[in-house]
Amino acid sequence: MLIKDLKSLEKWKKSLPKKSDFRISVLVCAGTSCISSEADLIIAMLEGYIKEHNIAAEVNLVKTGCFGFCGQGPIIKIEPDDITYVKVKVDDVEEIFNEHLLNNNTVKRLLYKEPFESEATEDASGMQFYKKQLRVALRNCGEINPEIIGDYIVNDGYLALAKCLDEKTPAEVVEIVKNSGLRGRGGGGFSTGLKWQYTAAVKDDEKYIICNADEGDPGAFMDRSICEGDPHSIIESMAIAGYAIGAENGLIYIRAEYGLATERLRIAINQAREHGLLGKNLFGSDFSFDIEIKLGAGAFVCGEETALIRSMEGYRGEPDKKPPFPSESGYRGKPSSVNNVETFANIPAIILNGSEWFASLGTEKSNGTKVFALAGHVRNIGLVEVPMGTTLREIVYDIGGGHPEGKEIKAIQIGGPSGGVIVKEYFDTPVDYESLLEIGAMMGSGGLIVMDEDTDMVEVAKFYLDFTQDESCGKCTPCRIGTKRMYEILERLTNMEGEPKDLEKLEVLGNNIKHASLCGLGQTAPNPVLSTMHFFKEEYEAYAYRTKRTAYLIEPKKCIGCTKCARVCPVNCIEGKVREIHKIIESDCIACGACFTACPTNAILKP
Amino acid sequence: MKNKILDFSTLDQSLLKKLDAYIDALEGDRQEQLIHVLHHAQKLFTYLPHNLQLYIAHALDLSGAHVNGVVTFYSFFNEEPVGKYTVSVCMGTACFVKGADKVLDRILKLTNTKKNVMSEDGLFTVKDVRCIGACGLAPVVTVNEKVYGNLKVKDVDAIIESCRGDEHVD
Numbered sequence: 001m002l003i004k005d006l007k008s009l010e011k012w013k014k015s016l017p018k019k020s021d022f023r024i025s026v027l028v029c030a031g032t033s034c035i036s037s038e039a040d041l042i043i044a045m046l047e048g049y050i051k052e053h054n055i056a057a058e059v060n061l062v063k064t065g066c067f068g069f070c071g072q073g074p075i076i077k078i079e080p081d082d083i084t085y086v087k088v089k090v091d092d093v094e095e096i097f098n099e100h101l102l103n104n105n106t107v108k109r110l111l112y113k114e115p116f117e118s119e120a121t122e123d124a125s126g127m128q129f130y131k132k133q134l135r136v137a138l139r140n141c142g143e144i145n146p147e148i149i150g151d152y153i154v155n156d157g158y159l160a161l162a163k164c165l166d167e168k169t170p171a172e173v174v175e176i177v178k179n180s181g182l183r184g185r186g187g188g189g190f191s192t193g194l195k196w197q198y199t200a201a202v203k204d205d206e207k208y209i210i211c212n213a214d215e216g217d218p219g220a221f222m223d224r225s226i227c228e229g230d231p232h233s234i235i236e237s238m239a240i241a242g243y244a245i246g247a248e249n250g251l252i253y254i255r256a257e258y259g260l261a262t263e264r265l266r267i268a269i270n271q272a273r274e275h276g277l278l279g280k281n282l283f284g285s286d287f288s289f290d291i292e293i294k295l296g297a298g299a300f301v302c303g304e305e306t307a308l309i310r311s312m313e314g315y316r317g318e319p320d321k322k323p324p325f326p327s328e329s330g331y332r333g334k335p336s337s338v339n340n341v342e343t344f345a346n347i348p349a350i351i352l353n354g355s356e357w358f359a360s361l362g363t364e365k366s367n368g369t370k371v372f373a374l375a376g377h378v379r380n381i382g383l384v385e386v387p388m389g390t391t392l393r394e395i396v397y398d399i400g401g402g403h404p405e406g407k408e409i410k411a412i413q414i415g416g417p418s419g420g421v422i423v424k425e426y427f428d429t430p431v432d433y434e435s436l437l438e439i440g441a442m443m444g445s446g447g448l449i450v451m452d453e454d455t456d457m458v459e460v461a462k463f464y465l466d467f468t469q470d471e472s473c474g475k476c477t478p479c480r481i482g483t484k485r486m487y488e489i490l491e492r493l494t495n496m497e498g499e500p501k502d503l504e505k506l507e508v509l510g511n512n513i514k515h516a517s518l519c520g521l522g523q524t525a526p527n528p529v530l531s532t533m534h535f536f537k538e539e540y541e542a543y544a545y546r547t548k549r550t551a552y553l554i555e556p557k558k559c560i561g562c563t564k565c566a567r568v569c570p571v572n573c574i575e576g577k578v579r580e581i582h583k584i585i586e587s588d589c590i591a592c593g594a595c596f597t598a599c600p601t602n603a604i605l606k607p
Numbered sequence: 608m609k610n611k612i613l614d615f616s617t618l619d620q621s622l623l624k625k626l627d628a629y630i631d632a633l634e635g636d637r638q639e640q641l642i643h644v645l646h647h648a649q650k651l652f653t654y655l656p657h658n659l660q661l662y663i664a665h666a667l668d669l670s671g672a673h674v675n676g677v678v679t680f681y682s683f684f685n686e687e688p689v690g691k692y693t694v695s696v697c698m699g700t701a702c703f704v705k706g707a708d709k710v711l712d713r714i715l716k717l718t719n720t721k722k723n724v725m726s727e728d729g730l731f732t733v734k735d736v737r738c739i740g741a742c743g744l745a746p747v748v749t750v751n752e753k754v755y756g757n758l759k760v761k762d763v764d765a766i767i768e769s770c771r772g773d774e775h776v777d
Contacts, residue, residue, distance in 0.1 A: 072743075376701050381745075592709055
């Protein structure tokens, strides 16, 4: 169906099947994480059973995007019963079909069980994981089939674009976004409305809207999940942005590693073109807009907007100095607005619900919600979206369920390789741009890595620096050589070859790199080191003064000679006969901790 | 004798034809689409040897230095041949804090290779890769397309052995 105006969109929406038309809807997550645990096979099996029993008219099987509860995947959600089955295996599918879909009996053994509770949770929305969440950017993820445009249309898809073209001038659209207080979700936190205003103000008949889907932060998968789960919202938003700034061309720059996300975006773009939602004279207006996908090829620095633009032009992704900003001279030297995926995902909701609604969410200066990728030493690994101002404690303990084995959580790394650590004294800090800056951290793009008491912070800092020095594009000297030197010092320290004055060198070097680098990558690269040095000085000193042990150690008094440790050691470095005291050969120990977990008498000491 | 880099005859001619067809079908500014062309070439040839890079440079009317500069800038492109099994160890933060470095060490030891260098028997190329976004399964290793999650160091042996035993991994 070709959509020519608002009326034909509404007519189309009315004609499409809704969830309420079916007796039961079975939503199966088909995000990357669940697919790797055979969710695609589960879907194929369900399809087979439904066909076999000839009940396609009453059972609505939906292959959705990410539910966010990745650690418990594959997940099947059943509506309207509000039941969520977790960790579903291929062997469970027949039972779910026979019991639940045919006979309406809940399969209790597959329900999610809250930690420390004996009873499983019956209603999905009552789960701790979802209770404190508010889904705006992720509103359609896990609700619709991202490969079917009709599913998006039913959920008011493309209505925001229709309303903008029908009722509002470009300046009014910019004003709405500006008043909503939406700030760039890629990490910068710059007002999206202002960015659009600046780009709109430059006179040129060729302008570009660019979607930055080069999510390079290790441990973050917000943007990937949105592209996989709700690609049409990105397309609609880019068209709205194009209308607002006067651009007829949109470009999505996406990582080559994100195969599924790219595929879903391609499908969505083609569908939108077929239905006249991309192309010439959208909704009967003078406004034309189309989108092209540009693939990255694995370079973290391309998340920086000037480097991203260079890469789209077919060059090495090296950043340029600003000004001029892309709003004046961007892609092909034309005015361009680069916005992040999650930023775009918020736009249709803002247009439909109004800027006051959006501004009422969150805190005074940080409006709306933020999506975080929660990972590391935490029970509920996954994607969470919370109103700004939610505390870290709520995210990690209430939503995340705390440490899986109840260990103490030592720190949270926020903002990935550009960010810093937050220690437990600050876990009650509300998550918003200003509060995080006050404690020396930053919002970043949304990676939250939880680290427990066993984590070696010097190793963590070294890990991030290894990443940034490897990803440094080499254009400017402070970043190219400076991060390498810092890494070498850290390597020396962790090899027990360092000395106390190395700590001073790290600090001086770190501050110099921060101030002298050309782009965001270099300017933030020392952050993980400086921040861990500030909060965990003693760990650095243990290395610098060479007082740190590198191997596990058996306390002879407590050892009962049960051989359990020796049996689990992957490198066979534990010696000792049955009922005799065991000993770890220090030089061979890889400090994996397997013996520590296996020991029944707590005789093993951590390094 | 001809310069080896300029010798295109060692390249698979049928694949080159496919690459030509892809390049001919490109719309708009071709030079700007170098990265897409390289992606496609790597899909066809599995890696990008120097003579192939130069071939692409000719086809797009770019300098060889420009193409090589782009190939070496992006980690996705291989200049060296890759083994039958590409073992990628995710080094994202979530995997790292769960011991991915130890998993990697074990794999390197078992396959007797260095990172990014094909093993002598042509079976393995071991890579440490950036976050593949399956943090819920950390630590994660992929062998070609197959994902192995929640790994422990001792699980690695069986995975490598199953490749060696030439059991089909897909």
